[in-house]
Amino acid sequence: MYGKAFAPEYQGALTTLSVNASLVDVLAAGTEELRAAERAGRHAEAARSGLAVAEAHRRLGQVREADRAWKASYRAARTACDTAAMAWALWSGGTLARQRGALALARRLLALAADLGERGGDVVVRGYSLAGLAETGRIQGDYEAVGRLHEQLLAEARRRGEARHTVWALEGIAQMHRNSGAWDKAYELFEEAARIAEGADDRRGHAWALRGLADIVSVRDADAERALALLSEAERTCREMNLVSALAYNLKMRGNVLYRAGRHVQAAKMYERALATFRGMDEPRGEALARLGLVKARARLGRDRAETAAELAELARTLERMGLRHARLMVARAEQELGLTAEAA
Secondary structure, eight states: OOOOOOOTTSOGGGTTSOTTOOHHHHHHHHHHHHHHHHHHTOHHHHHHHHHHHHHHHHHTTOHHHHHHHHHHHHHHHHHTTOHHHHHHHHHHHHHHHHHTTOHHHHHHHHHHHHHHHHHTTOHHHHHHHHHHHHHHHHHHTOHHHHHHHHHHHHHHHHHHTOHHHHHHHHHHHHHHHHHTTOHHHHHHHHHHHHHHHHHTTOHHHHHHHHHHHHHHHHHHHOOHHHHHHHHHHHHHHHHHTTOHHHHHHHHHHHHHHHHHTTOHHHHHHHHHHHHHHHHHTTOHHHHHHHHHHHHHHHHHTTOOHHHHHHHHHHHHHHHHHHTOHHHHHHHHHHHHHTTOHHHHO
């Protein structure tokens, strides 16, 4: 049995904020509390309100502001000798690093956060940091290494009845099954995640689960209209909560669905929108994936084969530098799909 989802990153005077609060509202409340804490010299409170500010900036795609905010939160926590608050700040920094594609830095910061969380006696930040490490490994395509950690974190979340973390773990495991071709299992897990998220009023988790279901419905069932309807439902949540990153990935998935349905003009336009959003928030992984979709759509619309091959080769090098194994394989499959493998050789 799961209780209502909550947001442990909203701390101190901000604990009353809902997990579904608009990020604009979170940023405003957090900034007000942060300034009051700084004026009063309350460093521990400054660290905790600063964490909410950092997370709001990050999720709004305001990378530079998020970077400044998590570092300021860490400094305030260190001044207050608050080990758990230091861990939360590092978790935020590690999550931002992963969003920006700096995966080695993400692993380093998240490992430090997990260690400090354990030392500070905060099991929640330790769990979130381990989850961040697991997600970083999953994004890199290192499924064997992080699969067991995902399962362990899922079991812990189920045992404690933490809906939000259960949903996160289910979605991560589902994505690994989807990328390995186990579509039925992936659908089952995304469906469970959507059901738990809806019951716990975790709108962010529900939106991500709907995106996962749309992907499976598109690739397994070739049902573009149902997939697009699921994405439209998720998009409403993304816009209402100002979830910029989630919206960008939703747009990219909409491009995927349209591409698979042979609607290449519409797909190209959707990839262009996603690409512009990713670039605006300095998210290189999303940018690379949107570029890959756009290259494929343009190739289907008659783009010069040599130009297509050159851009795919450049994308492969970019993904290799970022350490994204699965995405690199996606480029190889695109080359094969477009009949460019022999030409590249």
